[in-house]
Amino acid sequence: MIADMNGHDQEAGVRLPHIAVSPLRAVLKRVLYAGVALGVVFLLVALDLDGYRDSYDGKVSLLDALYYATVSVSTTGYGDITPVTPAARLINIVAVTPLRIVFLVILVGTTLEVLTQRTRDQILNKRWRAGLRDHTVIIGYGTKGRSAIRTLIENGRTKDTIVVVDPSPAAVEEANSDGLAGIVGDGTRSNVLTRAGARVASEIIIATRRDDTTALVTLTTRQLNAKATIVAAVREAENEPLVRQSGANVVITSSDAAGRMLGVATQSPAVSALIEDFLVYGRGLDLYERGVKPEEVGRNPRESAEVVVAVVRDGKVIPYADAAVAKLEQADRLVVIHVP
Numbered sequence: 001m002i003a004d005m006n007g008h009d010q011e012a013g014v015r016l017p018h019i020a021v022s023p024l025r026a027v028l029k030r031v032l033y034a035g036v037a038l039g040v041v042f043l044l045v046a047l048d049l050d051g052y053r054d055s056y057d058g059k060v061s062l063l064d065a066l067y068y069a070t071v072s073v074s075t076t077g078y079g080d081i082t083p084v085t086p087a088a089r090l091i092n093i094v095a096v097t098p099l100r101i102v103f104l105v106i107l108v109g110t111t112l113e114v115l116t117q118r119t120r121d122q123i124l125n126k127r128w129r130a131g132l133r134d135h136t137v138i139i140g141y142g143t144k145g146r147s148a149i150r151t152l153i154e155n156g157r158t159k160d161t162i163v164v165v166d167p168s169p170a171a172v173e174e175a176n177s178d179g180l181a182g183i184v185g186d187g188t189r190s191n192v193l194t195r196a197g198a199r200v201a202s203e204i205i206i207a208t209r210r211d212d213t214t215a216l217v218t219l220t221t222r223q224l225n226a227k228a229t230i231v232a233a234v235r236e237a238e239n240e241p242l243v244r245q246s247g248a249n250v251v252i253t254s255s256d257a258a259g260r261m262l263g264v265a266t267q268s269p270a271v272s273a274l275i276e277d278f279l280v281y282g283r284g285l286d287l288y289e290r291g292v293k294p295e296e297v298g299r300n301p302r303e304s305a306e307v308v309v310a311v312v313r314d315g316k317v318i319p320y321a322d323a324a325v326a327k328l329e330q331a332d333r334l335v336v337i338h339v340p
Contacts, residue, residue: 030106030107054081073100074103134201136157136163137165138164139187142207144233145164159178188217203229214234215239216246218232230247231251291333298328300326301326311328312334317335
């Protein structure tokens with residue numbers, strides 16, 4: 001459930017990528033077809049008014065013709081107006097009856113399509129949830145969320161392993177058009193996050209628009225999943241400790257990071273370009289994390305074939321200056337610079 005601005009609950013739904021067709025447009029299209037069928041029957045009757053007889057006064061007017069066409073195509077058939085001449089009866093056999101069938105097919109087809117689509121969506125959602133595991137949940141499909149997804153995809157992640165959560169239906173619709181599954185809902189609510197598979201996700205990226213929302217979402221996701229890597233973005237550095245205490249493994253201060261990049265770009269555009277290159281996998285230099293190879297255990301990080309910029313030991317990052325004098329252990333992780 002999601003809450004609207006008045007605090008009321010609304011249903012949060014799973015939206016899988018699909019070619020969207022407006023329901024209103026689909027219904028209007030069928031109404032148009034039904035109207036055409038009705039109009040053709042009316043014209044056929046109107047062209048031969050003398051071939052029909054009204055039990056009320058014996059004569060058939062244009063209004064009576066429209067009435068007859070309506071009750072005929074809807075199979076109501078009161079019997080007060082009937083074809084009496086051979087030509088009128090022949091027209092009813094070869095034209096009106098087929099148009100009546102077309103009209104019924106349109107009505108029944110619309111109903112069946114709605115029921116079939118609903119059943120199909122339920123089956124797809126159930127199958128999708130069953131296969132959802134070790135994926136990445138992106139909470140917030142704004143600028144930061146879209147940039148995070150773009151980076152994940154550039155680093156080899158497939159779209160079917162990414163789920164978007166956003167309270168805006170328009171944002172989720174945009175995610176669907178980009179080939180991503182999405183949940184319309186409030187990321188601070190545990191049942192919405194459960195729909196996104198947060199309990200079995202391996203990574204959760206929180207990119208909401210407000211720092212207080214980010215802290216609450218982080219707290220909720222950590223309660224649901226104690227093992228997932230949670231990365232959160234905050235606008236102000238003073239909110240970073242709060243989000244870390246809420247359970248985030250990594251907190252990115254967007255305003256500080258952007259400010260540093262602006263300062264670096266001003267003083268040294270080449271350095272800022274190099275930093276951007278590090279963030280894109282498979283192009284130029286790559287900065288990534290890997291395990292220690294058997295032959296590297298007990299050796300100095302500087303002896304590695306790749307440039308080691310940090311060592312991760314027991315969840316703590318040992319920077320380059322300290323890592324250079326450390327002896328590598330089997331459980332360590334290395335942050336290295338690699339040229340693909």
